[in-house]
Amino acid sequence: KMSLILMPFISLLQIIIGSIFSKFVVNLSKIDGDEKCDSRVCMTFVNSATLPFIFSAALFKDNPGLMTDVSACLSFYLLVWSPAFWTYGRSLLLSDTETAENKNKNGSSNLIVGLQKLFSPPVIGSTIGIVIGSIPLLRNAVLNDGVLSPVFRATKTLGTAYLPAAILVL
Numbered sequence: 001k002m003s004l005i006l007m008p009f010i011s012l013l014q015i016i017i018g019s020i021f022s023k024f025v026v027n028l029s030k031i032d033g034d035e036k037c038d039s040r041v042c043m044t045f046v047n048s049a050t051l052p053f054i055f056s057a058a059l060f061k062d063n064p065g066l067m068t069d070v071s072a073c074l075s076f077y078l079l080v081w082s083p084a085f086w087t088y089g090r091s092l093l094l095s096d097t098e099t100a101e102n103k104n105k106n107g108s109s110n111l112i113v114g115l116q117k118l119f120s121p122p123v124i125g126s127t128i129g130i131v132i133g134s135i136p137l138l139r140n141a142v143l144n145d146g147v148l149s150p151v152f153r154a155t156k157t158l159g160t161a162y163l164p165a166a167i168l169v170l
Contacts, residue, residue, distance in 0.1 A: 007076035011048075015084050018044040040092045045085050049078060050166040057163050075126055083123050 022043035026036050052074050060067040132138045142152045 004072060004076045007073050008080040011077045011080040012084070014046075014048065015044060015081065015088070018046060019088075037093050041089050044092065045081070045089055048081055049085070050169075052077075053163055054167060075129075079123060079126050083119070 019040075022040040025043060026039050031039055053071070056067065056070045056074065060070055132142055140146050142148045
């Protein structure tokens with residue numbers, strides 16, 4: 001679907017607009033120190049990860065077909081949002097000296113450190129889901145009483161705990 005392809009781009013656009021807006025507001029209000037970093041992260045990323053799932057579950061609970069489509073769109077949105085949050089968001093929170101100290105402690109190359117930050121667990125899980133869903137042989141092994149369908153059903157059951165846990169945290 002075209003909406004799935006657009007979601008990562010919309011996520012990137014939201015982050016760029018939020019970052020520009022946050023820089024403008026922080027400079028205008030003359031906030032300094034940790035409050036400046038915290039404000040920039042909060043305005044750049046807002047609460048785009050958990051709240052959309054909670055709202056969509058409440059709005060579309062009576063329409064499972066539509067809820068499936070909405071969940072797919074939100075998941076594709078998070079494919080860009082999540083790694084951007086853990087990389088760019090982290091760099092907004094840390095000062096330049098702290099970032100340099102962390103890189104020197106690891107002794108790893110910048111490429112390896114960057115890839116580790118980029119491929120967070122949600123991104124890896126979503127990528128695996130896309131690969132399995134795109135290859136008919138793997139899709140049939142996971143769905144339709146295939147060999148891996150018990151693993152899929154168990155994972156799906158565990159995944160249903162996400163929204164209640166997120167609501168408790170919020």
